[in-house]
Amino acid sequence: MRADRPLDALETVRACEERFEHGWVLDTGAAPLRAAVRVLAGQGLVEEADRETRAELSAWEGRAVRWAVRLSAAGHDLLAYARTRPAPASSGPGPRERLVELLPSQMAALRVFVALAGQLRQPPAPGLAEQVRAAVHDRSAGRWQLCLTREQMESVAYGFWLHRLTGSALEANRFGRDYAVMHRPGP
Numbered sequence: 001m002r003a004d005r006p007l008d009a010l011e012t013v014r015a016c017e018e019r020f021e022h023g024w025v026l027d028t029g030a031a032p033l034r035a036a037v038r039v040l041a042g043q044g045l046v047e048e049a050d051r052e053t054r055a056e057l058s059a060w061e062g063r064a065v066r067w068a069v070r071l072s073a074a075g076h077d078l079l080a081y082a083r084t085r086p087a088p089a090s091s092g093p094g095p096r097e098r099l100v101e102l103l104p105s106q107m108a109a110l111r112v113f114v115a116l117a118g119q120l121r122q123p124p125a126p127g128l129a130e131q132v133r134a135a136v137h138d139r140s141a142g143r144w145q146l147c148l149t150r151e152q153m154e155s156v157a158y159g160f161w162l163h164r165l166t167g168s169a170l171e172a173n174r175f176g177r178d179y180a181v182m183h184r185p186g187p
Helices: 006-019 031-042 051-061 073-084 105-113 130-132 150-165 170-181
Strands: 045-049 070-072 097-102 136-138 142-151
Touching: 006 031, 006 051, 006 070, 006 136, 031 045, 031 097, 051 070, 051 105, 070 073, 073 170, 097 105, 105 130, 105 142, 105 150, 105 170, 130 142, 142 150
Parallel strands: none
Antiparallel strands: 045 070, 097 142, 136 142
16 A cells, blocks of 8 residues: 555555554554554544544553544545546447437436436436436537447436426437437337
């Protein structure tokens, strides 16, 4: 682990915290991180022990504790956020996948559809939610890029059909024109 990068330093502090019963990383546990921890403390990502806390830790440890640190609430949240951040885009679509580029309005409608998954009788296709989370925005084209299977594309078309019935037909019409996939309800 490289302590020169903030996330790596936070991860090291978190790992060291687990070794100590009291949840504080002591001067002996993270001495090489001290400079990085000062920067993290300035950003509110870690909390340094005050004099009273160091006295309590000294009594607990049976030795003088000159320095102690632990993750702040924001530090914990940053690590949780970093773990859920989408992986970088792959080099392209996998087998049985197609690169799909969506306008921002289409992506917004698709996110609503995916967010309603638990309330729908016909939920999004398996893996569609993960693809939406991992979508990459191509700033030069102004489009969101996803790699979708045929089943996922049909599910997207269903979501756009629902969106069409509640307001705008643009998203469904463009998707149908670009990818020849439209939802047509049965009789």
